[in-house]
Amino acid sequence: GVIYHDGQFDDSRLALNLAQTAIEQGGTVLNYFNVKQFIKAENKIAGVIVEDTLSKKEFEIKAKVVINATGVFSDAVQQLDEPGKESTITPSQGIHIVLDKEFLPGKAAIMIPHTDDGRVLFAVPWHEKTIVGTTDTLVDDIDAEPIARDEEIEFLITHAARYLTKDPTMKDVRSIYAGLRPLVKNTAKKTAEISRDHSIIISDSGLVSIVGGKWTTYRKMAADTVNTAAVHAMLPYKECITNELKVHGAVDTDGITGTDYYYGSDLPLIATLITENLTYADVIHERLPYRKGEIVWAVRNEMCMTVEDALSRRTRALLLDAAAAVEASQVVAELMAGELGHDQHWIETQVREFKEVAKTYLPSVNK
Template identity: 50%
Template sequence: MLRAKMISEMKAVSQWDICIIGGGATGLGIAIDAASRGYKTILVEQYDFAKGTSSRSTKLVHGGVRYLQQGNVKLVLEALKERGLLHKNAPHLVKDQSFLIPNYKWWEGPFYGLGLKIYDWMAGKLGLGPSVILSREEALQHAPTLDQEGLRGGVLYHDGQFDDARLAINMAQTAVEQNAVLINYMKAGQLIKKDGKIEGIRITDQLNGDEYTLMAGTVINATGVFTDILRKSDDASKSAVLSLSQGTHLVVDKHFLPGDTAILIPETSDGRVLFAVPWHNKLIIGTTDIPVPSPSAEPIPKEEEINFILDNIGNYLEHEPKLSDVRSVFSGLRPLVKGDAENTAALSRDHYIELSESGLISITGGKWTTYRKMAEDALKVAIEAKMIPDRPCKTEFLPIHGALPKVDYSDPAYYYGTDLEKIRAIENDQPLMAEKIHENLPYTKAQIAWAAQEEMCMTVEDALSRRTRALLLDAQAAIEAAPLVASILAAEYGYSNAWIEDQIHQFNQTATHYLPNPIPTNSN
């Protein structure tokens, strides 16, 4: 998957069936669905694939226990089905994760136990494992560092855990294998209209300033938190459909919750659930929910969010994590639909699709777990509007790039699936490439080179935030690894020392916000 090759293929096509704007989970899912049906498909993304919300989740592929508690049975059924399908289609990325709900009150065991039995029943044959009510001793076997004072027992259940950005990259590769064209750092600009109907868009290459025109019979707005900006570009009279919220996560060392079991706190001081989930040999704790007035590409965690997470998780762990224990802190924005837009077809309570008078299809809301169903629903709208011919959906059983039936999860690079053998071949042929990029990170030089050669990695941030997850696992280590990573990418692309220096500077500016105690970056 090479960007130059994608641009060359783009130039060779004069008319597209479908043009997708936005390279997050939703847009990538639509690209796979559309291309696999045989539609001539192109996707453009103004930043990197999954730069925004789609790389900043709690890393769960789940039915949504809290939605069941709210009585949203339809959504839970849909999400549980999609969880099961994704577990089958991307087994190298989606794995079974056991969760413990600790019980400190007499009624919590039977209450959550019954609810989770219903959750199991709803999952049916696509379930990942049965829930179990545990005694106090059994709960401590699964989570020995739980606060023991007043602990009565727990309920153990199963959900899915994954690497969101890695899934996004593999989805991009899957779409390309289905003959789609995908280009990151390509910004959509002016919509092209004739007689009030959209015929295409103008786009600008963010890396060199080149401008192009894409003509397309169907244009789909899958820009996540930026959805309203494109909707209003289409029709200035449109009212906003999104209300944005920010969710922040902290990453700490695994010793705060050793073992493989995650914990779920069903109700925090603000009424949300709180997760502590093992991930890449670290522990992710989150999340928060605070309103934000406008979208941004790089949301910044607030001190109150960090304190909220530390205070709440500290009530349940024997050893309370302190600010000094935090290796990284990251925030993502959620596109929450706040009400029906004009002419909106709400295909589920979780995601909304709008077909405007000009023919722009906007899809927003939703969550990672249901991306495949969202894509299918978006194309259903285009088919029903006779914008594209009716062809059956093929994604229900379509494997994602890298799918491997038997995965060794003990290998720190398991998530590469079938590609891991090729990366190891690079390391075997060039022993220096087997060296780590930093002593505190699990990634090798070969993985950076592979990202440039096969995964459309264009910047140091792409490499350290999404092709590897270094920035999310240990922000300080990522900052220290940036010069080496920049030099590897420069060697792959033939870039100058000036490019290397500029990339290090840009990365440090971004990475500073992932540190719990921000430090000034070198401006030279």
């Protein structure tokens, strides 16, 4: 066998930390806002009309240049600018199943370079669980909550059984989740053959779109896009400062155990918050590592306004144990309502909406 070193990260936590870093650098971040249409002057984009999805209020934001960095939704945004514009990306779906740590004890991951149909399979330790993935399936429909297909799930379970310490079955699966890759469109017949590189497109009206790419190269993608946008908008030249910029929370985490590592330098502040209330040290569910105080922290400091965000994107409860996350949703909703000043109707609505989202994460034995 061959041992090599690779990296892993937590996507939603990094996205949050990048937003926090932008704020610390003087930027303004709008969470829960959707772009409805572009503002144009003499056929050139001069800003956007956005909607606050929580209050349903609309706002106009003027801009010297607008960047479209929306992943698989890039085509939809470009078509707001140019109705009928040909698509620029090919969406590819990848799914993962989550198993208990006992299926892959230790800290090392496993990579199977060639499955029966030539795919690459990974089994990776993550947040005290084992993630098995992934698939590469061409899809036509782009959805904010893509759904794993039965054949994809069966593929992962069948192949994982050949390599893991124990043979997993559907009963062992704690969560199933899917994501969409925004691959740059080309003539390749298989999505696995399409480049993961990024491309920058400037429309006639001046919309700067970045398509393709991957998390691994996000800093390069950002620098290329901002530099291109600045030149196009004839803005004053500024040297890129993000190459060595540390993101919010950056600290050596070697001595931090469990799920706490991703809070980084915020960890002492969370520890202080937990002392405010004796119940904040209690976990939100016996099968989940997250404490009530972390939910309060997410509301106060991480722009968290919904139960789904708390259980899916601030903690990773939905991805690690979907059934436990569903059972914890009532407790989480009550905590958040207390912080945000919401009533019982809000609690009931949030729990109901979260359970609806969670259905596609639950293994069939729990539905």
